[in-house]
Amino acid sequence: xxxxxxxxxxxxxxxxxxxxxxxxxxxxxxxxxxxxxxxxxxxxxxxxxxxxxxxxxxxxxxxxxxxxxxxxxxxxxxxxxxxxxxxxxxxxxxxxxxxxxxxxxxxxxxxxxxx
Numbered sequence: 001x002x003x004x005x006x007x008x009x010x011x012x013x014x015x016x017x018x019x020x021x022x023x024x025x026x027x028x029x030x031x032x033x034x035x036x037x038x039x040x041x042x043x044x045x046x047x048x049x050x051x052x053x054x055x056x057x058x059x060x061x062x063x064x065x066x067x068x069x070x071x072x073x074x075x076x077x078x079x080x081x082x083x084x085x086x087x088x089x090x091x092x093x094x095x096x097x098x099x100x101x102x103x104x105x106x107x108x109x110x111x112x113x114x115x
Contacts, residue, residue, distance in 0.1 A: 002026030002104045004095045009109030016113070017083045022095030022106055024076040032099040034071055034078035038091035038111075045094065049080060063089075085113045 008020040020036065035050030049059045049069035057069055068081040078095060090113050095106035 002028055002097060002099070002102070004097060004104055004106035006093070006095050006106040006109045009093060009111045011112045011114065012085055014085060014087055014113055014115050016085050017081070018085065018111060019082070020080040020093055020095075020109060020111075022078045024078075024097050024104070028076060028097055028099045030099070032097060034069075035096045035098075036069065036078070036080045037094045037096055038089075039094070039108075040088075040091040043091075048093075050096075051078065082111070085111075087113045087115045089113050 003025045004022050006022045008018060010018060012018050032053050033050050036048045037045050038048055039045040047060060048063050049067055051057045051069045051071050066084045071078045089111060091111060092108040093111050094108045097104045
């Protein structure tokens with residue numbers, strides 16, 4: 001079993017920055033993908049960014065150029081640096097790890113961007 005522990009959410013003014021962290025505890029050795037999703041009230045959960053164990057990344061168009069995903073394979077931790085935040089970025093942000101046939105989720109962390 002793998003547990004994901006997120007941190008770094010909070011309240012920030014528009015134009016500000018936040019950095020989210022997600023540490024994975026358990027066996028995710030080998031090929032895996034770590035990513036971040038978000039879900040705003042009344043909306044579907046959407047993929048923001050993902051990074052593979054080989055370092056390949058992909059981003060949603062809505063965050064490209066503003067958010068940067070990175071990972072530390074020694075610490076099994078994935079980060080999301082969020083810059084130039086907008087009120088529409090307000091949502092619960094979830095960490096995700098895909099390993100073998102498993103799909104793991106963090107508990108979610110609230111990000112609120114005030115105008």
